[in-house]
Amino acid sequence: MSTEPPVDRQQSPTPARRPFLLVIIVAIVALEAGAMLGAAGWLMYSLVTAPTTSVSSAIALFVLVLVLGVGLLFVARALWQGLRWPRAAAIVWQLLVASVAIPTMTGGQPGLGIALLIPGIVVVAGLFVPSVAAATRGTLGSRKVL
Secondary structure, three states, rough: OOOOOOOOOOOOOHHHHHHHHHHHHHHHHHHHHHHHHHHHHHHHHHHOOOOOOHHHHHHHHHOOOHHHHHHHHHHHHHHHHOOOHHHHHHHHHHHHHHHHHHHHHOOOOOHHHOOOOOOOHHHHHHHOOHHHHHOOEEEEOOOOOO
């Protein structure tokens, strides 16, 4: 017989306990995941219909974008469940997006750069708000998880 107490299998905080800012953060990350998956679909379409100089490079780019999109979906889902590990992944992703947004903004397309930068600022700043940090503490019942 196991001496461990029963574990509550419900991972998600109830909607009443989930901060509205966390919902916005999850929506932003999920939209970014959708954009990456859409880009992967476009890359696959391009690979099949258009001539390419390097098929292996095109396939590698497709796989990279697809993996990033799926990874972002996992990050959004885990944030929604209130787990702790996706906070770091979301911050790293937003920093990578900012590394594209800032040169885009200063390189002649300020509208696109700002459109890429603002969601990242919301996500990074929002993840440090105490209510969001508390909601993503990552516990299952009385046991801590990732």
